[in-house]
Amino acid sequence: MNAEMVKYASGTAARPARSERTKIPVKCRRRNRFIPAFLAGTAVLSILSLLYLDIDWAKMASRVPDIGLVFWDLFHLDFSNMDLIFSSLVETISIAVLSLLYSLILGILFGMLAARNIFRLPWLSVLTQSFFTFLRAVPTPVWVLLMLVCLGMGPEAGVAGLCVHTTAFFTKSFAQSFESIPDETIEALEVTGASRLSIFVNAVLPAALSQIVAWAGMRLETNFSECAILGMVGAGGVGYVISNSLQGYDYGTAGVAILLVFLVAYSIERLFVRVKKKFY
Amino acid sequence: MEPILRFDNVSKHYPNGVHALKGVSFEVAEGEFISVIGPSGSGKSTLLRAINRLIPINGGTVWLDGQAVSAQRGTALRQLRRKVGMIFQNYNLVYSLSVLQNVLHGRLGYMGGLKGVFGLYSEEDKQEGLDLLKELGLEEFAYNRASDLSGGQKQRVGIARAIMQQPKLLLCDEPIASLDPSSAKTIMDLLKSMTQKRNIACIVNLHQLDVALKYSTRIIGLSKGEIVFDGRPEELDDATIERIYGTSRENLMIGGHGNDQADPAHCA
Numbered sequence: 001m002n003a004e005m006v007k008y009a010s011g012t013a014a015r016p017a018r019s020e021r022t023k024i025p026v027k028c029r030r031r032n033r034f035i036p037a038f039l040a041g042t043a044v045l046s047i048l049s050l051l052y053l054d055i056d057w058a059k060m061a062s063r064v065p066d067i068g069l070v071f072w073d074l075f076h077l078d079f080s081n082m083d084l085i086f087s088s089l090v091e092t093i094s095i096a097v098l099s100l101l102y103s104l105i106l107g108i109l110f111g112m113l114a115a116r117n118i119f120r121l122p123w124l125s126v127l128t129q130s131f132f133t134f135l136r137a138v139p140t141p142v143w144v145l146l147m148l149v150c151l152g153m154g155p156e157a158g159v160a161g162l163c164v165h166t167t168a169f170f171t172k173s174f175a176q177s178f179e180s181i182p183d184e185t186i187e188a189l190e191v192t193g194a195s196r197l198s199i200f201v202n203a204v205l206p207a208a209l210s211q212i213v214a215w216a217g218m219r220l221e222t223n224f225s226e227c228a229i230l231g232m233v234g235a236g237g238v239g240y241v242i243s244n245s246l247q248g249y250d251y252g253t254a255g256v257a258i259l260l261v262f263l264v265a266y267s268i269e270r271l272f273v274r275v276k277k278k279f280y
Numbered sequence: 281m282e283p284i285l286r287f288d289n290v291s292k293h294y295p296n297g298v299h300a301l302k303g304v305s306f307e308v309a310e311g312e313f314i315s316v317i318g319p320s321g322s323g324k325s326t327l328l329r330a331i332n333r334l335i336p337i338n339g340g341t342v343w344l345d346g347q348a349v350s351a352q353r354g355t356a357l358r359q360l361r362r363k364v365g366m367i368f369q370n371y372n373l374v375y376s377l378s379v380l381q382n383v384l385h386g387r388l389g390y391m392g393g394l395k396g397v398f399g400l401y402s403e404e405d406k407q408e409g410l411d412l413l414k415e416l417g418l419e420e421f422a423y424n425r426a427s428d429l430s431g432g433q434k435q436r437v438g439i440a441r442a443i444m445q446q447p448k449l450l451l452c453d454e455p456i457a458s459l460d461p462s463s464a465k466t467i468m469d470l471l472k473s474m475t476q477k478r479n480i481a482c483i484v485n486l487h488q489l490d491v492a493l494k495y496s497t498r499i500i501g502l503s504k505g506e507i508v509f510d511g512r513p514e515e516l517d518d519a520t521i522e523r524i525y526g527t528s529r530e531n532l533m534i535g536g537h538g539n540d541q542a543d544p545a546h547c548a
Contacts, residue, residue: 184372187334187368191334191361191364192387198388202399
């Protein structure tokens with residue numbers, strides 16, 4: 001290596017014709033080996049998955065034109081069932097809002113327990129965090145199905161099932177927001193002799209409020225779209241209408257319902273962008 | 281007269297092996313205005329935070345108003361803490377709240393149960409908070425967000441919050457280190473006048489030797505965790521200053537290079 005470097009050095013000094021053998025390296029001497037390993041691993045996994053699934057490519061290709069046909073049918077909007085679509089959409093929004101509200105309260109409560117800087121009890125934080133990590137690991141539709149078994153068909157199961165996952169999500173994100181409050185601010189309240197709970201409510205919570213609003217807005221969007229899916233497993237709402245009309249080849253009605261779901265989700269997003277701007 | 285604060289052979293060493301305090305002893309009487317000076321890492325901050333047990337000590341005893349601080353836990357500790365106000369270099373306000381709300385935080389230690397948790401302050405407390413803000417020239421900002429204020433104004437809110445506690449002792453951790461010279465003077469004048477008026481003892485950590493000499497009734501010089509000087513400002517001669525900072529007085533005036541030299545020596 002040293003010999004080569006000497007050669008480069010003398011080469012630049014005298015500027016002779018480029019030597020026939022060596023090219024000037026441009027990359028770092030110590031390269032990160034992780035990225036090539038990661039790419040190779042992904043390639044191997046993709047090949048294995050393809051082999052296992054044994055996809056019938058010919059059949060799939062022959063059905064591709066159907067995608068266009070179905071979308072064409074969906075765009076023949078059929079407004080005859082508007083009252084049904086509308087009431088189910090309102091039901092979906094209500095489920096999303098209610099589950100958000102309950103989860104906000106529970107999330108602040110458990111987030112307080114999970115944050116390390118509020119009560120300064122490491123075991124409490126670890127216990128709360130790991131419990132909710134477990135809840136988060138199970139996807140929402142599974143929770144809703146479980147709740148359907150427990151509470152019966154209908155929106156109650158949807159609210160309860162969404163709450164489990166949303167609370168788990170809020171607990172983690174709120175705990176992070178609470179932990180991002182500077183320790184010095186908490187120290188300043190500590191020296192006044194205030195209790196831990198009072199420090200939380202009077203200092204940490206107001207300081208983290210804008211972050212909480214941001215998380216809630218993001219989650220309302222997710223909850224609404226998840227709610228649309230949940231209707232398909234029987235938790236009521238617009239999803240039920242969509243899956244029913246699709247199965248009955250009533251593409252016009254399904255098209256209207258899907259369009260409305262899109263519009264509502266989009267408006268929620270725009271709304272919270274504005275709310276957040278006001279908050280800062 | 282019983283001293284408000286008594287350090288009895290207090291020592292503190294951190295897990296990383298740094299001995300921040302080595303057998304420190306002193307007493308503080310009512311109405312004293314004490315500056316603690318010394319290079320970075322000499323144990324000034326540790327000394328201040330040992331008083332209200334923000335940092336637990338390893339040896340000796342801190343007596344605050346006749347009670348041993350290190351023996352206190354839970355409610356008793358909180359009741360002891362509210363006798364000691366504290367002011368910070370970075371103000372440490374809750375910037376999303378109003379100025380008045382920040383001032384009223386000083387009362388939280390006196391409010392039990394749900395009132396304290398939800399910050400339901402009494403009308404008398406609110407009036408007192410507004411009066412204090414008026415005294416500090418901030419009455420027009422009472423309902424502004426604390427984030428709207430300038431540095432000097434934020435520190436005045438910090439003072440108001442500490443005075444709201446009706447403390448017997450006020451601790452100031454580098455109160456003017458983040459301020460411009462004119463704001464710094466305002467803050468030092470206010471600290472002096474407000475504590476004298478209310479007969480509150482005041483301990484100020486300072487980097488500025490000239491400020492310490494001008495305002496204090498007494499100066500404590502710390503070096504490597506030990507008290508090397510404890511006396512009136514006029515007794516502080518050049519030889520003592522050199523012992524505290526490990527460098528001559530002239531060097532201190534040019535941007536404090538002496539501090540940098542003292543640091544590695546202390547850590548070693």
